[in-house]
Amino acid sequence: MGPVGLVLLAAMLWGTTGTAQHFAPGDLSAYWVGSLRMLMAALFFGGLALCARPQAGIAQPRQPTSRMGPRILFCGLCMAVYNLSFFAGVRVCGVALGTALAIGSGPIWAGFMQAAVQKRWPAALWWLGTCIGVSGGIVMALASTGAAGGLPWHGMALCLLAGMSYAAYALANQALVRAGPVARANARVFGCAALLSLPCAALLGGPLHTTPEGWAVVAYLGVVATGCAYLLFSMGLRGMSVATSVALSKAEPITAFALSLAVVGERPAWWAVLGLAAVICGLWLVVRAEMREAGAPD
Numbered sequence: 001m002g003p004v005g006l007v008l009l010a011a012m013l014w015g016t017t018g019t020a021q022h023f024a025p026g027d028l029s030a031y032w033v034g035s036l037r038m039l040m041a042a043l044f045f046g047g048l049a050l051c052a053r054p055q056a057g058i059a060q061p062r063q064p065t066s067r068m069g070p071r072i073l074f075c076g077l078c079m080a081v082y083n084l085s086f087f088a089g090v091r092v093c094g095v096a097l098g099t100a101l102a103i104g105s106g107p108i109w110a111g112f113m114q115a116a117v118q119k120r121w122p123a124a125l126w127w128l129g130t131c132i133g134v135s136g137g138i139v140m141a142l143a144s145t146g147a148a149g150g151l152p153w154h155g156m157a158l159c160l161l162a163g164m165s166y167a168a169y170a171l172a173n174q175a176l177v178r179a180g181p182v183a184r185a186n187a188r189v190f191g192c193a194a195l196l197s198l199p200c201a202a203l204l205g206g207p208l209h210t211t212p213e214g215w216a217v218v219a220y221l222g223v224v225a226t227g228c229a230y231l232l233f234s235m236g237l238r239g240m241s242v243a244t245s246v247a248l249s250k251a252e253p254i255t256a257f258a259l260s261l262a263v264v265g266e267r268p269a270w271w272a273v274l275g276l277a278a279v280i281c282g283l284w285l286v287v288r289a290e291m292r293e294a295g296a297p298d
Helices: 003-014 017-022 030-051 069-093 095-117 124-145 153-179 182-205 212-237 242-264 272-294
Strands: none
Touching: 003 212, 003 242, 003 272, 017 212, 017 242, 030 069, 030 182, 030 212, 069 095, 069 153, 069 182, 095 124, 095 153, 095 242, 124 242, 124 272, 153 182, 153 212, 153 242, 182 212, 212 242, 242 272
16 A cells, blocks of 8 residues: 555544544543543554564664654654644634644645755645645534634634644654554654653643543544554655645545444534535645656656
Protein backbone atom coordinates (compact mmCIF):
# COMPACT_ATOMS: atom_id res chain seq x y z
CA MET A 1 0.00 0.00 0.00
CA GLY A 2 1.35 3.40 -1.01
CA PRO A 3 1.59 6.53 1.15
CA VAL A 4 -1.78 7.85 -0.05
CA GLY A 5 -3.52 4.60 0.86
CA LEU A 6 -1.87 4.52 4.30
CA VAL A 7 -3.00 8.05 5.16
CA LEU A 8 -6.52 7.46 3.83
CA LEU A 9 -6.79 4.30 5.95
CA ALA A 10 -5.59 6.27 8.98
CA ALA A 11 -8.26 8.90 8.29
CA MET A 12 -10.91 6.18 8.16
CA LEU A 13 -9.86 4.99 11.61
CA TRP A 14 -9.98 8.58 12.91
CA GLY A 15 -13.49 8.78 11.51
CA THR A 16 -14.66 6.15 14.01
CA THR A 17 -13.75 8.40 16.96
CA GLY A 18 -17.06 10.25 17.18
CA THR A 19 -19.11 7.05 17.01
CA ALA A 20 -16.96 5.43 19.71
CA GLN A 21 -17.39 8.44 22.00
CA HIS A 22 -21.14 8.18 21.49
CA PHE A 23 -21.04 4.99 23.56
CA ALA A 24 -18.90 6.48 26.35
CA PRO A 25 -20.61 7.05 29.73
CA GLY A 26 -21.99 10.55 30.15
CA ASP A 27 -20.05 11.16 33.37
CA LEU A 28 -16.68 10.58 31.67
CA SER A 29 -15.18 14.02 31.04
CA ALA A 30 -14.06 14.78 27.50
CA TYR A 31 -10.76 16.01 28.96
CA TRP A 32 -10.15 12.57 30.48
CA VAL A 33 -11.09 10.89 27.21
CA GLY A 34 -8.52 12.96 25.33
CA SER A 35 -5.77 12.43 27.90
CA LEU A 36 -6.33 8.72 28.45
CA ARG A 37 -6.31 8.05 24.72
CA MET A 38 -2.83 9.65 24.64
CA LEU A 39 -1.74 7.33 27.44
CA MET A 40 -3.18 4.26 25.69
CA ALA A 41 -1.49 5.25 22.43
CA ALA A 42 1.85 5.71 24.23
CA LEU A 43 1.55 2.23 25.74
CA PHE A 44 0.62 0.81 22.34
CA PHE A 45 3.64 2.34 20.61
CA GLY A 46 5.91 1.45 23.54
CA GLY A 47 4.90 -2.20 23.31
CA LEU A 48 5.26 -2.15 19.54
CA ALA A 49 8.75 -0.67 19.80
CA LEU A 50 9.82 -3.33 22.30
CA CYS A 51 8.42 -6.19 20.22
CA ALA A 52 9.64 -5.03 16.81
CA ARG A 53 12.94 -6.56 15.75
CA PRO A 54 15.44 -4.46 13.76
CA GLN A 55 14.58 -6.30 10.56
CA ALA A 56 10.84 -6.38 11.20
CA GLY A 57 10.39 -3.49 8.82
CA ILE A 58 8.46 -0.86 10.76
CA ALA A 59 11.40 1.45 10.03
CA GLN A 60 15.15 1.62 10.30
CA PRO A 61 17.15 4.61 11.51
CA ARG A 62 18.37 6.77 8.65
CA GLN A 63 20.17 9.43 10.62
CA PRO A 64 21.23 9.95 14.25
CA THR A 65 18.35 10.64 16.65
CA SER A 66 20.33 11.84 19.67
CA ARG A 67 19.39 15.48 19.05
CA MET A 68 15.71 14.85 18.38
CA GLY A 69 14.67 15.55 21.99
CA PRO A 70 13.36 19.09 21.43
CA ARG A 71 11.42 17.98 18.34
CA ILE A 72 9.89 15.07 20.27
CA LEU A 73 8.85 17.41 23.08
CA PHE A 74 7.39 19.87 20.55
CA CYS A 75 5.39 17.11 18.84
CA GLY A 76 4.11 15.92 22.22
CA LEU A 77 3.10 19.46 23.13
CA CYS A 78 1.28 19.90 19.80
CA MET A 79 -0.59 16.64 20.30
CA ALA A 80 -1.56 17.58 23.87
CA VAL A 81 -2.77 21.02 22.77
CA TYR A 82 -4.66 19.45 19.88
CA ASN A 83 -6.55 17.03 22.12
CA LEU A 84 -7.41 19.50 24.86
CA SER A 85 -8.42 22.36 22.54
CA PHE A 86 -10.35 20.02 20.24
CA PHE A 87 -12.47 18.47 22.98
CA ALA A 88 -12.99 21.82 24.69
CA GLY A 89 -13.95 23.45 21.40
CA VAL A 90 -16.31 20.65 20.44
CA ARG A 91 -18.02 20.96 23.82
CA VAL A 92 -18.84 24.60 22.99
CA CYS A 93 -19.49 24.36 19.23
CA GLY A 94 -20.97 20.89 19.03
CA VAL A 95 -19.47 17.82 17.39
CA ALA A 96 -20.31 18.63 13.77
CA LEU A 97 -19.24 22.28 13.65
CA GLY A 98 -16.23 21.77 15.94
CA THR A 99 -14.93 18.82 13.93
CA ALA A 100 -15.43 20.68 10.65
CA LEU A 101 -13.43 23.65 11.93
CA ALA A 102 -10.61 21.61 13.44
CA ILE A 103 -10.19 19.14 10.57
CA GLY A 104 -11.07 21.66 7.89
CA SER A 105 -8.54 24.26 9.04
CA GLY A 106 -5.73 21.71 9.41
CA PRO A 107 -4.86 21.49 5.68
CA ILE A 108 -4.88 25.30 5.34
CA TRP A 109 -2.50 25.67 8.29
CA ALA A 110 -0.33 22.85 6.89
CA GLY A 111 -0.09 24.48 3.48
CA PHE A 112 1.12 27.78 4.92
CA MET A 113 3.47 26.10 7.40
CA GLN A 114 5.02 23.94 4.69
CA ALA A 115 5.58 27.02 2.54
CA ALA A 116 7.12 28.97 5.44
CA VAL A 117 9.30 26.23 6.95
CA GLN A 118 10.17 23.94 4.03
CA LYS A 119 9.91 26.57 1.28
CA ARG A 120 7.52 24.29 -0.62
CA TRP A 121 4.37 26.08 -1.74
CA PRO A 122 1.60 23.58 -2.61
CA ALA A 123 0.43 23.52 -6.21
CA ALA A 124 -2.67 25.37 -7.37
CA LEU A 125 -4.48 22.07 -7.90
CA TRP A 126 -3.76 21.16 -4.27
CA TRP A 127 -5.26 24.43 -3.05
CA LEU A 128 -8.33 23.92 -5.26
CA GLY A 129 -8.91 20.40 -3.93
CA THR A 130 -8.32 21.49 -0.35
CA CYS A 131 -10.77 24.39 -0.57
CA ILE A 132 -13.43 22.20 -2.18
CA GLY A 133 -12.94 19.52 0.47
CA VAL A 134 -13.04 22.00 3.34
CA SER A 135 -16.20 23.58 1.94
CA GLY A 136 -17.80 20.16 1.67
CA GLY A 137 -16.92 19.40 5.27
CA ILE A 138 -18.55 22.63 6.42
CA VAL A 139 -21.69 21.82 4.43
CA MET A 140 -21.83 18.37 6.07
CA ALA A 141 -21.45 19.96 9.51
CA LEU A 142 -24.21 22.50 8.91
CA ALA A 143 -26.47 19.78 7.56
CA SER A 144 -25.94 17.80 10.76
CA THR A 145 -26.59 20.69 13.14
CA GLY A 146 -29.21 22.67 11.23
CA ALA A 147 -29.34 26.45 11.19
CA ALA A 148 -27.30 28.06 13.94
CA GLY A 149 -28.02 31.18 15.97
CA GLY A 150 -25.16 33.18 17.42
CA LEU A 151 -21.71 31.88 16.59
CA PRO A 152 -19.70 30.43 19.52
CA TRP A 153 -16.53 32.42 18.84
CA HIS A 154 -14.63 31.06 21.85
CA GLY A 155 -15.25 27.45 20.86
CA MET A 156 -14.48 28.21 17.22
CA ALA A 157 -11.12 29.72 18.22
CA LEU A 158 -10.29 26.58 20.20
CA CYS A 159 -11.12 24.37 17.22
CA LEU A 160 -8.94 26.50 14.94
CA LEU A 161 -6.15 26.16 17.51
CA ALA A 162 -6.64 22.40 17.35
CA GLY A 163 -6.26 22.45 13.56
CA MET A 164 -3.09 24.54 13.79
CA SER A 165 -1.62 22.23 16.45
CA TYR A 166 -2.32 19.16 14.32
CA ALA A 167 -0.64 20.74 11.28
CA ALA A 168 2.39 21.73 13.36
CA TYR A 169 2.60 18.18 14.74
CA ALA A 170 2.58 16.70 11.24
CA LEU A 171 5.29 19.07 10.04
CA ALA A 172 7.60 18.37 12.99
CA ASN A 173 6.82 14.65 13.11
CA GLN A 174 7.83 14.08 9.50
CA ALA A 175 11.51 14.53 10.41
CA LEU A 176 11.14 12.10 13.34
CA VAL A 177 9.58 9.27 11.34
CA ARG A 178 12.15 9.71 8.58
CA ALA A 179 15.02 9.65 11.06
CA GLY A 180 14.23 6.45 12.94
CA PRO A 181 11.73 3.69 13.73
CA VAL A 182 8.14 4.90 13.56
CA ALA A 183 7.02 3.04 16.69
CA ARG A 184 9.85 4.38 18.83
CA ALA A 185 9.35 7.97 17.69
CA ASN A 186 5.61 7.84 18.32
CA ALA A 187 6.07 6.18 21.71
CA ARG A 188 8.12 9.17 22.81
CA VAL A 189 5.78 11.72 21.26
CA PHE A 190 2.61 10.27 22.74
CA GLY A 191 4.37 9.63 26.05
CA CYS A 192 5.15 13.36 26.24
CA ALA A 193 1.59 14.18 25.19
CA ALA A 194 0.17 11.96 27.94
CA LEU A 195 2.42 13.51 30.60
CA LEU A 196 1.30 16.98 29.54
CA SER A 197 -2.40 16.10 29.15
CA LEU A 198 -3.12 14.09 32.29
CA PRO A 199 -2.51 16.95 34.79
CA CYS A 200 -4.72 19.21 32.66
CA ALA A 201 -7.46 16.56 32.68
CA ALA A 202 -7.25 16.29 36.45
CA LEU A 203 -7.53 20.07 36.74
CA LEU A 204 -10.26 20.67 34.16
CA GLY A 205 -12.15 17.37 34.19
CA GLY A 206 -12.30 16.71 37.92
CA PRO A 207 -11.85 13.27 39.52
CA LEU A 208 -11.81 10.30 37.18
CA HIS A 209 -14.98 8.23 37.54
CA THR A 210 -15.88 5.74 34.86
CA THR A 211 -17.15 2.23 34.21
CA PRO A 212 -15.81 -0.82 32.37
CA GLU A 213 -17.69 0.43 29.32
CA GLY A 214 -15.87 3.74 29.61
CA TRP A 215 -12.50 2.00 29.79
CA ALA A 216 -13.43 -0.10 26.75
CA VAL A 217 -14.19 3.07 24.78
CA VAL A 218 -10.94 4.70 25.91
CA ALA A 219 -8.97 1.55 25.02
CA TYR A 220 -10.46 1.51 21.52
CA LEU A 221 -9.79 5.21 21.03
CA GLY A 222 -6.21 4.88 22.27
CA VAL A 223 -5.15 1.64 20.56
CA VAL A 224 -7.15 1.61 17.31
CA ALA A 225 -8.35 5.15 16.53
CA THR A 226 -5.09 6.72 17.76
CA GLY A 227 -2.30 4.12 17.94
CA CYS A 228 -3.01 2.18 14.74
CA ALA A 229 -4.17 5.32 12.93
CA TYR A 230 -1.06 7.36 13.73
CA LEU A 231 1.15 4.38 12.89
CA LEU A 232 -0.37 4.34 9.40
CA PHE A 233 -0.26 8.13 9.18
CA SER A 234 3.43 8.25 10.16
CA MET A 235 4.37 5.59 7.62
CA GLY A 236 2.48 7.46 4.90
CA LEU A 237 4.01 10.77 5.99
CA ARG A 238 7.43 9.48 4.97
CA GLY A 239 6.48 9.36 1.31
CA MET A 240 4.47 12.54 0.74
CA SER A 241 4.35 16.22 1.60
CA VAL A 242 3.02 17.35 4.96
CA ALA A 243 0.35 19.51 3.34
CA THR A 244 -1.04 16.58 1.35
CA SER A 245 -0.99 14.17 4.29
CA VAL A 246 -2.99 16.63 6.39
CA ALA A 247 -5.37 17.37 3.50
CA LEU A 248 -6.09 13.66 3.08
CA SER A 249 -7.37 13.60 6.65
CA LYS A 250 -10.51 15.11 5.11
CA ALA A 251 -11.46 11.49 4.46
CA GLU A 252 -12.33 11.30 8.16
CA PRO A 253 -15.76 13.00 7.80
CA ILE A 254 -16.71 10.45 5.14
CA THR A 255 -16.30 7.58 7.60
CA ALA A 256 -17.91 9.56 10.41
CA PHE A 257 -20.89 10.40 8.18
CA ALA A 258 -21.41 6.76 7.17
CA LEU A 259 -21.19 5.54 10.76
CA SER A 260 -23.55 8.25 11.99
CA LEU A 261 -26.16 6.88 9.60
CA ALA A 262 -25.53 3.16 10.06
CA VAL A 263 -24.68 2.94 13.77
CA VAL A 264 -25.86 6.05 15.59
CA GLY A 265 -29.02 6.45 13.53
CA GLU A 266 -28.62 10.16 12.78
CA ARG A 267 -30.55 11.62 9.85
CA PRO A 268 -28.90 14.84 8.63
CA ALA A 269 -30.42 17.10 6.00
CA TRP A 270 -30.43 15.83 2.42
CA TRP A 271 -27.89 18.40 1.28
CA ALA A 272 -25.27 16.72 3.46
CA VAL A 273 -24.80 14.43 0.46
CA LEU A 274 -23.68 17.44 -1.58
CA GLY A 275 -21.05 18.19 1.07
CA LEU A 276 -19.95 14.55 1.00
CA ALA A 277 -19.55 14.71 -2.79
CA ALA A 278 -17.47 17.89 -2.44
CA VAL A 279 -15.19 16.22 0.11
CA ILE A 280 -14.63 13.24 -2.20
CA CYS A 281 -13.98 15.55 -5.17
CA GLY A 282 -11.52 17.60 -3.11
CA LEU A 283 -9.65 14.47 -2.00
CA TRP A 284 -9.37 13.31 -5.61
CA LEU A 285 -7.86 16.63 -6.66
CA VAL A 286 -5.41 16.58 -3.74
CA VAL A 287 -4.28 13.06 -4.67
CA ARG A 288 -3.81 14.12 -8.32
CA ALA A 289 -1.74 17.09 -7.20
CA GLU A 290 0.46 14.84 -5.06
CA MET A 291 0.90 12.34 -7.91
CA ARG A 292 1.91 15.12 -10.30
CA GLU A 293 4.45 16.43 -7.82
CA ALA A 294 5.85 12.92 -7.35
CA GLY A 295 6.14 12.51 -11.12
CA ALA A 296 3.64 9.67 -11.33
CA PRO A 297 1.36 9.38 -14.39
CA ASP A 298 -2.21 10.66 -13.95
